[in-house]
Amino acid sequence: xxxxxxxxxxxxxxxxxxHTIVPSxxxxxxxxxxxxxxxxGMNQWKDIILGTKDPEPRRRAxxxxxxxxxxxxxxxxxxxxxxxxxxxxxxLGNWSFGDYFKEEAIDYAWEYLVDVLHLDPKDLYVTVxxxxxxxxxxxxxxxxxxxxxxxxxxxxxxxxxxxxxxEMGDTGPxxxxxxxxxxxxxxxxxxxxxxxxxxxxDDPQVIEIWNIVFMQFNRKSxxxxxPLSMNVIDTGMGFERLxxxxxxxxxxxxxxxxxxxxxxxxxxxxxxxxxxxxxxxAMRVIADHLRAVAFSIADGQLPSNAKAGxxxxxxxxxxxxxxxxxxxxxxxxxxxxxxxxIAEMGQAYxxxxxxxxxxxxxxxxxxxxxLRTLEKGISMLNDAIEVLKKEGKxxxxxxxxxxxxxxxxxxxxxxxxxxxxxxxxxxxxxxDEEMRKQKERARNAAVVESTDWVELAAGEQxxxxxxxxxxxxxxxxxxxVTQKKNTYFELVLNNTxxxxxxxxxxxxxxVLVNEDETIEIIDTKRENGQSIHIxxxxxxxxxxxxxxxVDTDNRNASAANHTATHLVDYALKQVLGDHVEQKGxxxxxxxxxxxxxxxxxxxxxxxREVERLVNQLIREDYPMDEHRDTPIEEAREMGAVSIFxxxxxxxxxxxxxxxxxxxCGGIHATSTGRLGMFKIVTETSVAAGVRRIEAITGENCExxxxxxxxxIRAVKALFNNTKDLKGAVEKFIEExxxxxxxxxxxxxxNVERLKEFLLKGAKQQNGITIVTGVLPIDASDAKDxxxxxxxxxxxxxxxxxxxxxxxxxxxxxxxxDDLVKEHNLNAGAMIRxxxxxxxxxxxxxxxxxxxxxxxxEGLNAAIEKVIELTQL
Numbered sequence: 001x002x003x004x005x006x007x008x009x010x011x012x013x014x015x016x017x018x019h020t021i022v023p024s025x026x027x028x029x030x031x032x033x034x035x036x037x038x039x040x041g042m043n044q045w046k047d048i049i050l051g052t053k054d055p056e057p058r059r060r061a062x063x064x065x066x067x068x069x070x071x072x073x074x075x076x077x078x079x080x081x082x083x084x085x086x087x088x089x090x091x092l093g094n095w096s097f098g099d100y101f102k103e104e105a106i107d108y109a110w111e112y113l114v115d116v117l118h119l120d121p122k123d124l125y126v127t128v129x130x131x132x133x134x135x136x137x138x139x140x141x142x143x144x145x146x147x148x149x150x151x152x153x154x155x156x157x158x159x160x161x162x163x164x165x166x167e168m169g170d171t172g173p174x175x176x177x178x179x180x181x182x183x184x185x186x187x188x189x190x191x192x193x194x195x196x197x198x199x200x201x202d203d204p205q206v207i208e209i210w211n212i213v214f215m216q217f218n219r220k221s222x223x224x225x226x227p228l229s230m231n232v233i234d235t236g237m238g239f240e241r242l243x244x245x246x247x248x249x250x251x252x253x254x255x256x257x258x259x260x261x262x263x264x265x266x267x268x269x270x271x272x273x274x275x276x277x278x279x280x281x282a283m284r285v286i287a288d289h290l291r292a293v294a295f296s297i298a299d300g301q302l303p304s305n306a307k308a309g310x311x312x313x314x315x316x317x318x319x320x321x322x323x324x325x326x327x328x329x330x331x332x333x334x335x336x337x338x339x340x341x342i343a344e345m346g347q348a349y350x351x352x353x354x355x356x357x358x359x360x361x362x363x364x365x366x367x368x369x370x371l372r373t374l375e376k377g378i379s380m381l382n383d384a385i386e387v388l389k390k391e392g393k394x395x396x397x398x399x400x401x402x403x404x405x406x407x408x409x410x411x412x413x414x415x416x417x418x419x420x421x422x423x424x425x426x427x428x429x430x431x432d433e434e435m436r437k438q439k440e441r442a443r444n445a446a447v448v449e450s451t452d453w454v455e456l457a458a459g460e461q462x463x464x465x466x467x468x469x470x471x472x473x474x475x476x477x478x479x480x481v482t483q484k485k486n487t488y489f490e491l492v493l494n495n496t497x498x499x500x501x502x503x504x505x506x507x508x509x510x511v512l513v514n515e516d517e518t519i520e521i522i523d524t525k526r527e528n529g530q531s532i533h534i535x536x537x538x539x540x541x542x543x544x545x546x547x548x549x550v551d552t553d554n555r556n557a558s559a560a561n562h563t564a565t566h567l568v569d570y571a572l573k574q575v576l577g578d579h580v581e582q583k584g585x586x587x588x589x590x591x592x593x594x595x596x597x598x599x600x601x602x603x604x605x606x607x608r609e610v611e612r613l614v615n616q617l618i619r620e621d622y623p624m625d626e627h628r629d630t631p632i633e634e635a636r637e638m639g640a641v642s643i644f645x646x647x648x649x650x651x652x653x654x655x656x657x658x659x660x661x662x663x664c665g666g667i668h669a670t671s672t673g674r675l676g677m678f679k680i681v682t683e684t685s686v687a688a689g690v691r692r693i694e695a696i697t698g699e700n701c702e703x704x705x706x707x708x709x710x711x712i713r714a715v716k717a718l719f720n721n722t723k724d725l726k727g728a729v730e731k732f733i734e735e736x737x738x739x740x741x742x743x744x745x746x747x748x749x750n751v752e753r754l755k756e757f758l759l760k761g762a763k764q765q766n767g768i769t770i771v772t773g774v775l776p777i778d779a780s781d782a783k784d785x786x787x788x789x790x791x792x793x794x795x796x797x798x799x800x801x802x803x804x805x806x807x808x809x810x811x812x813x814x815x816x817d818d819l820v821k822e823h824n825l826n827a828g829a830m831i832r833x834x835x836x837x838x839x840x841x842x843x844x845x846x847x848x849x850x851x852x853x854x855x856x857e858g859l860n861a862a863i864e865k866v867i868e869l870t871q872l
Contacts, residue, residue: 014061028301037067047529055097080285083251088292090239098230127159129176210237282326289319332367365688377408398430500526557589570660571613621673622658677701786814802859
């Protein structure tokens with residue numbers, strides 16, 4: 001069976017068992033503050049498991065895209081070096097929410113593996129939870145008894161809490177689990193050692209392929225366990241490992257999931273797989289990371305320097321670095337593998353095909369950028385190595401190595417590889433210490449401590465914010481949260497008009513009020529499908545009834561900007577073409593930001609056309625035409641636009657304003673006329689193939705007009721209130737340009753005179769012409785001057801100039817080529833030492849360098865220091 005056939009057989013089997021086959025959720029999570037990426041199949045069902053969403057249908061199955069590169073599931077550094085670790089992987093899963101439990105889950109797993117896939121029962125081993133005295137949980141004898149129907153006792157192994165008790169996190173749903181392990185060794189190896197002795201012992205041929213979690217407890221913040229309101233079956237089978245077993249391979253990378261990509265890498269790099277271990281590792285890294293990055297971009301996450309975007313950039317840069325170092329690829333290379341990936345996975349995951357052009361452009365731009373960064377980093381490392389050699393040292397400081405890693409993405413092993421070629425070691429202990437400090441800083445910044453939810457009343461939250469801005473309510477539950485030494489409280493109300501931040505739209509603010517007190521709600525977040533209201537203080541009586549009142553000025557401003565994003569989306573498609581797709585948005589009370597796919601800068605004329613069209617839609621005053629709980633297929637038939645990378649349920653909300661029609665769960669203006677006016681402020685590039693518009697509406701447009709009026713009035717006043725302001729400014733610029741040319745001519749003559757003056761005062765020392773001086777000229781003139789001196793005296797020259805323009809010291813050093821090549825002098829290294837005397841720093845090339853500082857008094861001493869360092 002091919003990988004695609006295996007995936008399909010899994011879905012068909014569980015469909016035959018009454019499971020609803022659901023599409024994979026996006027790999028990038030947008031509206032869960034606790035997760036950046038889907039790292040397990042159950043992530044999209046958290047709200048069901050936590051009891052905040054209807055569990056129907058109660059049986060589900062899918063193949064879920066997952067990414068594990070951060071937190072406790074961090075396998076990044078192992079990827080490529082062994083046979084089974086991956087960043088992006090597929091998890092085959094089946095779930096039961098309050099329906100079947102242990103016996104049926106075990107029976108289904110056995111039937112699929114043995115009767116459908118025909119795995120040999122003799123090669124299968126299972127683990128059951130051995131129990132925990134600490135948690136007062138006995139051994140999972142139920143699971144063991146159900147396994148005995150299928151396996152002999154010596155194939156049922158007790159597992160410890162680490163391996164056989166699954167937990168969502170430090171708190172939350174958890175329960176015992178049963179792992180299914182497959183022994184893929186040769187008959188000879190099986191005779192020597194029993195498979196049961198190798199289970200969970202990191203043997204690459206005796207591996208876990210399926211984990212069946214029996215979720216039945218909730219872990220509280222004090223560590224205690226309480227029963228869940230319903231039992232949940234959550235299974236996860238590693239698709240790549242399963243395919244490897246069925247195709248009889250010793251490595252996941254030898255299956256038809258990865259081999260087509262690896263063969264294409266061989267073809268493009270002119271290297272063979274299986275001949276050199278370092279090359280093989282590089283090819284496996286690239287094949288794995290290509291999938292992770294391509295799927296992330298397809299799901300709407302572009303590489304960047306923050307949060308999820310930084311993780312994706314780091315994965316891609318790791319692949320680029322392996323291609324650079326071991327496959328000797330000096331130009332963008334990885335983007336050329338995308339057609340092969342799409343050919344293999346595009347049918348199962350159509351988002352790859354739909355986003356083909358964007359994925360390719362983004363990856364190529366990232367490759368080009370990082371290759372330039374690599375060259376710059378290598379140049380800096382080579383300079384550092386030269387300094388070490390000159391100083392007679394053979395170890396690179398670990399702090400320098402970490403700076404290369406942190407600034408230029410140089411992992412330690414690449415720095416060590418380059419240094420090794422020069423017989424230099426790297427202080428790895430110092431590097432590790434710097435890394436530890438950075439991780440500690442990040443941990444301290446991110447740590448959030450929260451108490452258990454205090455339950456005041458049973459029930460589910462009802463959101464009434466589409467229809468009301470005030471509503472009577474009570475608190476269902478609350479908890480205390482501490483972050484960065486700030487303490488606040490989170491409340492869940494039974495009825496709430498407050499919109500929780502989601503889909504790029506900020507959350508509502510407002511108050512809870514009754515006769516006794518008023519509690520300010522400073523923000524509203526979204527978590528597990530609920531609005532979480534954030535307050536600085538708890539009500540005196542948490543069981544009292546309140547009126548929840550939204551700040552309507554705040555709400556109306558963000559609603560207007562949100563509606564504007566819909567109109568912008570429509571207008572961009574009309575002006576630029578149907579290829580335009582929304583790639584993200586942010587809507588606040590002040591402004592809106594809209595990211596969209598387009599492969600060139602939008603011209604001023606096109607932006608004006610978009611503005612005119614949006615403002616025309618505003619003047620038409622189209623009312624909001626809202627359709628709630630619309631079946632998704634019906635919504636698509638209405639022509640509603642959906643966003644790539646968003647997870648939609650079986651029923652959706654559709655919002656229409658005239659010709660604009662979209663899937664949307666956000667808060668909107670009641671009609672387009674409420675926006676008043678629309679104005680684009682900026683249009684920029686976010687990434688290859690993605691542009692960003694920032695704009696304002698309503699009162700902010702009015703303020704912008706006033707500001708522009710004031711500016712023009714002030715500029716006119718500078719030109720004696722001329723009627724022809726444009727003509728007056730053009731004349732002023734012409735006159736200014738003419739004067740600048742005169743000044744440049746004068747400065748050039750001055751530099752020429754200074755050159756002659758300095759050369760006349762030059763000294764001779766050990767056959768070297770030494771030219772020095774301290775002058776009141778600026779940095780650009782100082783640079784011209786030292787180059788002019790070298791031009792006039794091209795050999796055996798040391799020129800050191802100090803300048804004092806703006807009361808700031810600047811040191812410039814110039815060496816002739818013969819002193820650099822024959823005497824191994826380096827202006828960059830010399831100036832770093834001398835700059836300490838002016839309390840500054842700098843650098844440059846071997847023949848020319850400059851440094852700025854703070855201490856004018858130290859200039860002469862700095863010049864003398866350079867002369868001292870030139871002693872031959």
